[in-house]
Amino acid sequence: MKGTLFVVSGPSGVGKTSIISALMNKLENIVFSVSCTTRPPRPGEVDGVDYFFVSRDKFIEMREKGEFLEWAEVHGNLYGTPKKFVLENIEKGNRIILDIDVQGALQVKRNFDDAVFIFVAPPSYEVLKERLLKRGTENSQSMLKRLENAKWEMSKIVEFDYLIVNSDLEKSILAMKSIVIAESYRTRRILDEELIKRLFKGVSESETGN
């Protein structure tokens, strides 16, 4: 049985990372796809864990070699998902979690229609604004850009399979966990020749025609 790609997206500041971190500890056969970025690390972020931090030149070189599943420029920085890692883990039967912006998610959707697309939304645009103000890691211009972007991103919710409105972190974690488990019971994902053979064990050859 092949693995499944889960694309988790939504406006920045919405709490995607907290939900995903909690999820990684609760499930088996789950791997996090580490993206490449040209943006500088934030305090506490580790190269190779949170992101692969690369120079703009290196990023463009990789992009030209076709090494990204998707890439995007967000708030002046480049972000990209290394293709090789995702494909290898799908072959291994793993669940791969991709945490990307909406622009990138829509790009993946055009190439991977078998992936599962999950949108994490704030309780409202108003609440997102307050959260970003409290976080206070940015200047007001960068924040305005982020909010403008959030509005556009929220207009794309309908493109996603699932919508988690993140009002309560514990509830959102349970929702995400349930989605990931449920998807591994989808008939179209699991019913392959091997499983059919296993299920029909004990039906004699002469009977199968009935």
Added chain:
Amino acid sequence: MKGTLFVVSGPSGVGKTSIISALMNKLENIVFSVSCTTRPPRPGEVDGVDYFFVSRDKFIEMREKGEFLEWAEVHGNLYGTPKKFVLENIEKGNRIILDIDVQGALQVKRNFDDAVFIFVAPPSYEVLKERLLKRGTENSQSMLKRLENAKWEMSKIVEFDYLIVNSDLEKSILAMKSIVIAESYRTRRILDEELIKRLFKGVSESETGN
């Protein structure tokens, strides 16, 4: 937000009832749809809880009045799902669990394409045969009929959205619970006008055009 109908089906003797019973205690807003049947109660079964036990004449009268969402004759007995109960609970926003045979599930599928269809399969046909032998509540003729039917039912798995192979009861309960929770986060089920209004609260009128 409207409720969702979950149709749980699979060969008899597969353990559907144990999975559903456990589920009912673990989730909120969940109701079990009680079917009508003309078969006599088994020891421990309670009228109005496990089934509404009715006479063949009464059943046929209800059927003629169009009171069933689906009905079927299985092993010589009539089974039917009262329509009113299901529709009322969908309006209330509840999750309704329907435990019916495959023939009935396929009938519901023709009328309710928005329902979620879950097939519970034995680890193999061979294992099901052993389980039924151990249960020993029936004569060998009725058991042969049941096994013949199981084969046909298992050939319909592909019609179902989800497939739970019941090898481990606890795992199957978690699977079913995850499916029911996950489905309540499906974008197409929940993104109505009211939610859109709530999500975009704080975006001023003049901005929404951007």
